[in-house]
Amino acid sequence: MSIIVVGSVAFDTIATPAGKVDNALGGSATYFSLAASHFTDVRVIAVVGDDFTAEHENVMKKRGIDTRGIQHASGKTFRWGGQYMENLNEAKTDFTELNVFERFQPHIPAEYADTKFLFLGNIHPSLQAAVRLELEGVQLTGGDTMNFWIQGARQELIETLKLVNILLINDGEAKMLAGDNSLPRAARRVLAMGPQALVIKHGEYGATIFFREGAFGIGHHPFRAPTLPIDEVKDPTGAGDSFAGGFMGYIASQGHISREVLKRALFYGGVMGSFAVERFGTERLQALTRGEIDARFQLFRELTHLE
Amino acid sequence: MSIIVVGSVAFDTIATPAGKVDNALGGSATYFSLAASHFTDVRVIAVVGDDFTAEHENVMKKRGIDTRGIQHASGKTFRWGGQYMENLNEAKTDFTELNVFERFQPHIPAEYADTKFLFLGNIHPSLQAAVRLELEGVQLTGGDTMNFWIQGARQELIETLKLVNILLINDGEAKMLAGDNSLPRAARRVLAMGPQALVIKHGEYGATIFFREGAFGIGHHPFRAPTLPIDEVKDPTGAGDSFAGGFMGYIASQGHISREVLKRALFYGGVMGSFAVERFGTERLQALTRGEIDARFQLFRELTHLE
Numbered sequence: 001m002s003i004i005v006v007g008s009v010a011f012d013t014i015a016t017p018a019g020k021v022d023n024a025l026g027g028s029a030t031y032f033s034l035a036a037s038h039f040t041d042v043r044v045i046a047v048v049g050d051d052f053t054a055e056h057e058n059v060m061k062k063r064g065i066d067t068r069g070i071q072h073a074s075g076k077t078f079r080w081g082g083q084y085m086e087n088l089n090e091a092k093t094d095f096t097e098l099n100v101f102e103r104f105q106p107h108i109p110a111e112y113a114d115t116k117f118l119f120l121g122n123i124h125p126s127l128q129a130a131v132r133l134e135l136e137g138v139q140l141t142g143g144d145t146m147n148f149w150i151q152g153a154r155q156e157l158i159e160t161l162k163l164v165n166i167l168l169i170n171d172g173e174a175k176m177l178a179g180d181n182s183l184p185r186a187a188r189r190v191l192a193m194g195p196q197a198l199v200i201k202h203g204e205y206g207a208t209i210f211f212r213e214g215a216f217g218i219g220h221h222p223f224r225a226p227t228l229p230i231d232e233v234k235d236p237t238g239a240g241d242s243f244a245g246g247f248m249g250y251i252a253s254q255g256h257i258s259r260e261v262l263k264r265a266l267f268y269g270g271v272m273g274s275f276a277v278e279r280f281g282t283e284r285l286q287a288l289t290r291g292e293i294d295a296r297f298q299l300f301r302e303l304t305h306l307e
Numbered sequence: 308m309s310i311i312v313v314g315s316v317a318f319d320t321i322a323t324p325a326g327k328v329d330n331a332l333g334g335s336a337t338y339f340s341l342a343a344s345h346f347t348d349v350r351v352i353a354v355v356g357d358d359f360t361a362e363h364e365n366v367m368k369k370r371g372i373d374t375r376g377i378q379h380a381s382g383k384t385f386r387w388g389g390q391y392m393e394n395l396n397e398a399k400t401d402f403t404e405l406n407v408f409e410r411f412q413p414h415i416p417a418e419y420a421d422t423k424f425l426f427l428g429n430i431h432p433s434l435q436a437a438v439r440l441e442l443e444g445v446q447l448t449g450g451d452t453m454n455f456w457i458q459g460a461r462q463e464l465i466e467t468l469k470l471v472n473i474l475l476i477n478d479g480e481a482k483m484l485a486g487d488n489s490l491p492r493a494a495r496r497v498l499a500m501g502p503q504a505l506v507i508k509h510g511e512y513g514a515t516i517f518f519r520e521g522a523f524g525i526g527h528h529p530f531r532a533p534t535l536p537i538d539e540v541k542d543p544t545g546a547g548d549s550f551a552g553g554f555m556g557y558i559a560s561q562g563h564i565s566r567e568v569l570k571r572a573l574f575y576g577g578v579m580g581s582f583a584v585e586r587f588g589t590e591r592l593q594a595l596t597r598g599e600i601d602a603r604f605q606l607f608r609e610l611t612h613l614e
Binding site for chain 2: 088181182183184185202204205206208221222223224225226228229231232233260263264267301302303304305306307
């Protein structure tokens, strides 16, 4: 089944120990779409400026992504500059130019109205909520957020979390959102805010999904999917959005939730995140084949599989 | 089969957000022995002072641990004080009193001479090497070290690593020892220094074992065992030594190395580390049953098990 993603499209300027890239196509909606497109049909809602060319749009179209929800506004596309010179796990932001993104009001094309799966990328929680409420037919909503909103728009975020079925955040975000440094306790506190499931991403160590008691009728034991440390991380940008794309894309492709579907989705999330960081920008996600994806899925499965 | 551990016996004064304890029996040899004693016969080599009473020794004897290798010296036992108030993953040392440990010269009782399995706890690399060389019948040697020796006794450590079959260290130590911030690359560099296998401990995320090409004749794909985040970590002291005790103790209990034995050993390491932190000092390790251990083994196995 199709999935809608609402999020950012950006041009990123990134420096890492492995090199540098200027104005690479990025943003949460871009990474998510490209990752999810390997599993299911993807429909994007985002805003771009005059500098977003047909060539950029073709990166998505080549992967079969429905770009009718990309609004073209007058001005420049969102730009972000950052570096990971000291620490590959945390970006040091050099600059943020919101540009057309500052006045982003998501419009949902009529053709998207029948969509059952939705991912709310990392944008203002009020915009996330508006999109969810307008899409009345949605059956499963995934969502992301970040420290900036946890601190700066906490009340709006709390309201939005009531609309999100599965929240995907990292260790630091979960602890900040819960105000608790113990991971399992933080997980329980976040789940009490609304989501039925919480995926906590652990960077190079994988991710864990925690369930609210009775969520999806599938029991509440957590599940962990490991990732294999990548030989050389060229560019960590977009790893989390690519994880979300693999996770949500796989779920949408199955069309239903079960414990086994969620477990496999968690592995596919780790797989897509691990591919994303192997090249700068979205290069690796564009060129991937399903064969490569499933080979890495098997590799990660064997990584923790006892006889 | 039996296993020998050489390491420290200490009295620890520890403060964590969960409370405080004064002069609790600890040290690398103590945690290792208690953890390993749930799997196999353990023989300790260590030094203690006049303040180490029969009551302290009985903590080990009750678990069937052979304490004939504990030397009684005139003076006080090694004492350490530390706290984990800000960060449960890293101790802030308040004081270190080496006391009788400063002049520790390991003596190996004649009754230990036939032992086939050895663990070199975290002491000066030259002492580790001396013990290994004196025990000519040893077939498998595990070893630990820490930043203090990596920086302060690097040459001696490099020599000792040639005598160690399986090295167990954490992420930070592996990166420091290798001089490389990429984990898989660091693993390869450490393996090139001598060990056939390297276990890298990731704290609450589990541990990964990396193999040198052809090691033990079992292939070189890494293996990861997850741990389940513990609800409340009361006291992280000794988690690494308890991990090593579960890992090496299980291997010794099997009496041989195979890929499956090493994989299960890695899970048992995580299990024993996760128990150790549930109470202050060695309290939890003393009271454990094999039933509890195997129940948690199953829990951790299911944590990542796909159909």
